[in-house]
Amino acid sequence: xxxxxxxxxxxxxxxxxxxxxxxxxxxxxxxxxxxxxxxxxxxxxxxxxxxxxxxxxxxxxxxxxxxxxxxxxxxxxxxxxxxxxxxxxxxxxxxxxxxxxxxxxxxxxxxxxxxxxxxxxxxxxxxxxxxxxxxxxxxxxxxxxxxxxxxxxxxxxxxxxxxxxxxxxxxxxxxxxxxxxxxxxxxxxxxxxxxxxxxxxxxxxxxxxxxxxxxxxxxxxxxxxxxxxxxxxxxxxxxxxxxxxxxxxxx
Amino acid sequence: xxxxxxxxxxxxxxxxxxxxxxxxxxxxxxxxxxxxxxxxxxxxxxxxxxxxxxxxxxxxxxxxxxxxxxxxxxxxxxxxxxxxxxxxxxxxxxxxxxxxxxxxxxxxxxxxxxxxxxxxxxxxxxxxxxxxxxxxxxxxxxxxxxxxxxxxxxxxxxxxxxxxxxxxxxxxxxxxxxxxxxxxxxxxxxxxxxxxxxxxxxxxxxxxxxxxxxxxxxxxxxxxxxxxxxxxxxxxxxxxxxxxxxxxxxx
DNA sequence: ATGTCTTTGTGAACGCGTGCACAAAGATGG
DNA sequence: CCATCTTTGTGCACGCGTTCACAAAGACAT
Numbered sequence: 043x044x045x046x047x048x049x050x051x052x053x054x055x056x057x058x059x060x061x062x063x064x065x066x067x068x069x070x071x072x073x074x075x076x077x078x079x080x081x082x083x084x085x086x087x088x089x090x091x092x093x094x095x096x097x098x099x100x101x102x103x104x105x106x107x108x109x110x111x112x113x114x115x116x117x118x119x120x121x122x123x124x125x126x127x128x129x130x131x132x133x134x135x136x137x138x139x140x141x142x143x144x145x146x147x148x149x150x151x152x153x154x155x156x157x158x159x160x161x162x163x164x165x166x167x168x169x170x171x172x173x174x175x176x177x178x179x180x181x182x183x184x185x186x187x188x189x190x191x192x193x194x195x196x197x198x199x200x201x202x203x204x205x206x207x208x209x210x211x212x213x214x215x216x217x218x219x220x221x222x223x224x225x226x227x228x229x230x231x232x233x234x235x236x237x238x239x240x241x242x243x244x245x246x247x248x249x250x251x252x253x254x255x256x257x258x259x260x261x262x263x264x265x266x267x268x269x270x271x272x273x274x275x276x277x278x279x280x281x282x283x284x285x286x287x288x289x290x291x292x293x
Numbered sequence: 294x295x296x297x298x299x300x301x302x303x304x305x306x307x308x309x310x311x312x313x314x315x316x317x318x319x320x321x322x323x324x325x326x327x328x329x330x331x332x333x334x335x336x337x338x339x340x341x342x343x344x345x346x347x348x349x350x351x352x353x354x355x356x357x358x359x360x361x362x363x364x365x366x367x368x369x370x371x372x373x374x375x376x377x378x379x380x381x382x383x384x385x386x387x388x389x390x391x392x393x394x395x396x397x398x399x400x401x402x403x404x405x406x407x408x409x410x411x412x413x414x415x416x417x418x419x420x421x422x423x424x425x426x427x428x429x430x431x432x433x434x435x436x437x438x439x440x441x442x443x444x445x446x447x448x449x450x451x452x453x454x455x456x457x458x459x460x461x462x463x464x465x466x467x468x469x470x471x472x473x474x475x476x477x478x479x480x481x482x483x484x485x486x487x488x489x490x491x492x493x494x495x496x497x498x499x500x501x502x503x504x505x506x507x508x509x510x511x512x513x514x515x516x517x518x519x520x521x522x523x524x525x526x527x528x529x530x531x532x533x534x535x536x537x538x539x540x541x542x543x544x
Numbered sequence: 545a546t547g548t549c550t551t552t553g554t555g556a557a558c559g560c561g562t563g564c565a566c567a568a569a570g571a572t573g574g
Numbered sequence: 575c576c577a578t579c580t581t582t583g584t585g586c587a588c589g590c591g592t593t594c595a596c597a598a599a600g601a602c603a604t
Contacts, residue, residue, distance in 0.1 A: 059560075060559075060560090061560080061561060061562090062561095063503060064499075064503055065494075065505050066502070066506075067499040067502040067503065068483070068499065070502075071481065077583075081432065085580090085581065085582090086582070086583095087581085092483070093483060094483035094485070096562075096563065098562080098563055098564070098565090098583095098584095099561090099562065099563075101581090101582065101583060101584085102363055102561095102562085102563090102583080102584075104582090104583090105582090105583055105584070109582085109583070111581080111582050111583080111596045112569090112570070112571085112581085112582080113427060113568075113569045113570045113571080113580075113581050113583080114356075114569075114570050114571045114579075114581050114582080115570080115571065115574085115580080115581070115582090116580095116581070116582085117582090129506070130502050130505055130506045130509075131505040131506055131508060131509030132502065132505060134509075135346075136505055136508070138501070143452075144400075144403075145396075145400035145403045145404075146397075146400040146404070148396055148400070149395075149396035149397040149399070149400040150394075150497065152396045153396075153397070153497060154497075155481055155497060155498035156497075156498065156501065158498075159498060159501070159502060161498075161501055161505075162372070191358060198510055200501070200504055200505070205381075223508065223511060224504040224505075224507060224508045225504075226500050226501060226504060230322065230406055232319070232323075232343070232344060232345040236347070238511070240504060240507045240508070242500050242503060242504060244495055244497070244500060245318075246401065246404060246406060246477075246495070247318065247404075247406035247407065247409075247410055247412075248315075248318040248319065249477050249493050250387075250407065250410070250412055250451070250477060251317070251318040251383065251410060251496060252314055252315055252318065252391070252411075252493065253451055253475040253476075253477060253491060253493060254382040254383060254387055254411070255314050255317075255380070255381045255382055256382055256491045257382060257387070257450055257451060257474065257475045257491070258381075258382030258385075260474060260489070265408070267428075271580040272324050292448070310590070310591070311590090311591095312590080312591060313591090335555095336549075336550090336551065336552090337552070338551085338588090347592075347593070349554095349594070349595090350591085350592065350593075352551090352553060352554085353553080353554075353591095353592085353593095355552090355553090356552090356554070360552085360553070362551080362552050363551085363552080363555080363599090363600070363601085364550075364551050364552040364553080364598075364599045364600045364601080365549075365550045365551050365552080365599075365600050365601045365602085366551070366552090366600080366601065367550095367551070367552085368552090396570080430556055453583060490592080496548065545604100546583090546603105546604090547581105547602105547603090547604085548599085548601105548602085548604100549589085549600105549602085549603100550583085550599105550600090550601080550602100551598105551599090551600090551601100552580090552597105552598085552599075552600090553596105553597095553598080553599090554587090554595100554597090554598100555594105555595095555596090555597100555598090556593105556594090556595095557585105557592105557593090557594085557595105558591105558592085558593085558594100559590105559591090559592085559593100560591085560592095561589090561590085561591100562587105562589085562590100562599105563587095563588090564585105564586085564587085564588100565584100565585095566583105566584090566586105567582105567583095567584090567585100567602105568580090568581105568582085568583080568584100569580105569581090569582075570579105570580090570581090570584090571578100571579085571580080571581095572577100572578085572579080573577090573578085573579100573589105574575100574576090574577085574578100574579095
C-alpha cells in the first residue's frame with residue numbers, strides 16, 4: 043500500500059467505506075474501457091474480473107452507491123460510469139499544481155492520466171530560477187515565489203509535491219496556508235498537516251522494500267526444501283536466540 | 294493506498310502481519326535519520342511521532358520482530374536499524390530492472406532512494422530502438438528483445454514496469470516467464486500473474502481520484518452551512534431521494 | 545537493597561473489511 | 575400467466591488491524 047492517510051478516525055464520509063472509495067477508480071477504469079467498446083451492460087462477475095476483485099465485493103461496493111443494477115441482467119455501463127464519476131467528483135474540473143519539476147515532476151506533468159479524468163495541471167512550480175519560464179509538457183514553469191498567488195488565482199485545492207524530501211514540509215506548509223486542502227506527496231517524508239487537510243503519499247522506495255520482504259521470504263521458503271536456491275544468503279532464518287550484533291549498517 | 298496486492302488469502306509470512314511489513318520501511322527511514330544524528334536510543338513515543346503513527350501500534354509492530362526494546366529506556370537505534378533492515382531483506386543486494394524508459398522510467402532510474410537501500414538498477418529496458426544505447430542516469434538503455442537475457446544474466450527477481458498501459462501485461466508476462474517474481478507496476482492496468490508472483494501497483498491517477506472524492510465531500514459539507522463555497526457546483530449534496538436522472542438512462 | 549519512575553510488551557475489546565451463501569428481483573420463454 | 579433461469583443485493587460470520595489500558599521489566603537514585 044503505497045498509500046496512507048494521516049490520522050483522523052473514521053472518514054466514512056456518507057457511509058461509503060474508505061476501502062470502497064479506493065476501488066471506485068478501478069471500476070471506473072474498467073467501465074470506461076467497456077464503454078469505449080460500446081458494451082451496453084456488464085455483470086458483476088465480468089466487471090470484477092476486469093478490475094481484479096471479488097464479485098461479491100464489487101456488488102457490495104456498488105450497493106453503497108445505491109441500487110444501480112438489474113437482476114438477471116447486470117449493470118448498465120454508461121449509467122454506472124456516470125454515477126461513479128459523480129461520486130468521485132470527476133464531473134467537475136480540478137485544477138492541480140505540481141511543485142518540484144525534476145524528473146518526477148516532469149513525468150507527472152506529462153502523464154496523460156490526469157487530464158483524462160477531470161484533472162487539469164494548472165501550474166508547474168519549481169524553486170530553481172533557471173527553470174522559470176521553461177516549458178514542461180507545454181506549460182511554463184513558474185517560480186516558487188509566486189506559489190501563493192498561483193494557488194489563489196487558479197483556485198487550486200489539490201497540490202502535488204514532487205520536491206526533494208528536505209523541501210517537502212516547507213512546500214506543504216505554504217500550500218496549506220495558501221488554501222490547498224488535498225496533497226499528493228511523492229517526497230519520502232512524513233508530512234504533518236492541520237486537521238481537514240488530506241494527504242496521500244506515494245513512496246517508491248517503500249514499495250520496493252515491501253516487495254523485497256516478500257521476495258526474501260519466498261527465497262527462504264524454497265531454500266528450506268531446496269538447498270541451492272537462487273540468491274543464496276547462507277544465514278537467514280535460523281533465528282539465533284539473540285540475533286547477531288550488527289556491523290554498522292548502510293542507510 | 295496506492296498499493297494493492299493480487300489475491301492470495303493471508304500472506305502472514307512468519308507471523309508478521311502485512312500491515313506491519315508496510316510500516317517497517319517507515320520506521321526504518323525515521324531510524325536512519327536518528328542514526329545520522331547519532332541519537333543512541335529512542336522511545337516508542339518519539340519514534341512513533343517521527344513516523345507518523347500511533348505509539349501502541351509501533352510497539353506491537355516491533356513485538357512481532359522480537360523484544361528489542363529496554364523498558365524504561367526505549368530502543369537502541371542502531372540495533373533496530375539492523376534488525377528491520379534484515380527483516381526486510383535489505384542486507385542483501387537486489388538487482389532491479391526498469392522496463393519502459395519514458396518520463397516516468399527515467400525519473401525512477403534517477404531516483405536516489407533506490408540505490409541507498411540495497412536496490413541496484415541492473416538494467417533499463419525500452420521497446421524503442423532509438424533509445425537503445427542512450428544512457429539514462431548513467432545506464433545505457435537496452436532493447437526489449439534482450440529482456441530475457443538481461444533478467445537471466447543479472448539474476449533479477451524484481452521488475453519495475455513503467456510502460457504505457459497497453460504494453461504492460463505483455464511485458465509482465467515476459468518478465469515472469471524469465472524468472473521475475475516481484476513486480477512494481479506503474480502502468481494503469483490490472484496485471485494478471487500466476488501464483489507466487491507478487492504485484493504492487495502505484496497508480497497516480499487513482500490517488501488523485503481518491504483525493505478528489507474527499508475534496509468534494511469537504512466542499513459539500515461546508516457548503517451545507519456556508520452557501521458561497523469555493524468551487525461551487527450548485528447541485529451536489531442535497532441527496533435527492535433517488536438521485537437525479539443522468540443524461541442517458543438505463544433500459 | 546529497596547523504592548520510584550519510566551517505558552515496554554501485550555491481553556482484550558472493538559471496528560472495519562471480506563467473502564460466503566442465499567433469498568429476492570427481474571428477465572425470458574412457453 | 576406461470577415457470578425457469580440469471581444475477582443482484584445483503585445478512586452473517588470470520589479474521590485482521592487498531593487502540594486502550596495495564597502489568598511487568600528494567601533503570602536509576604537513595
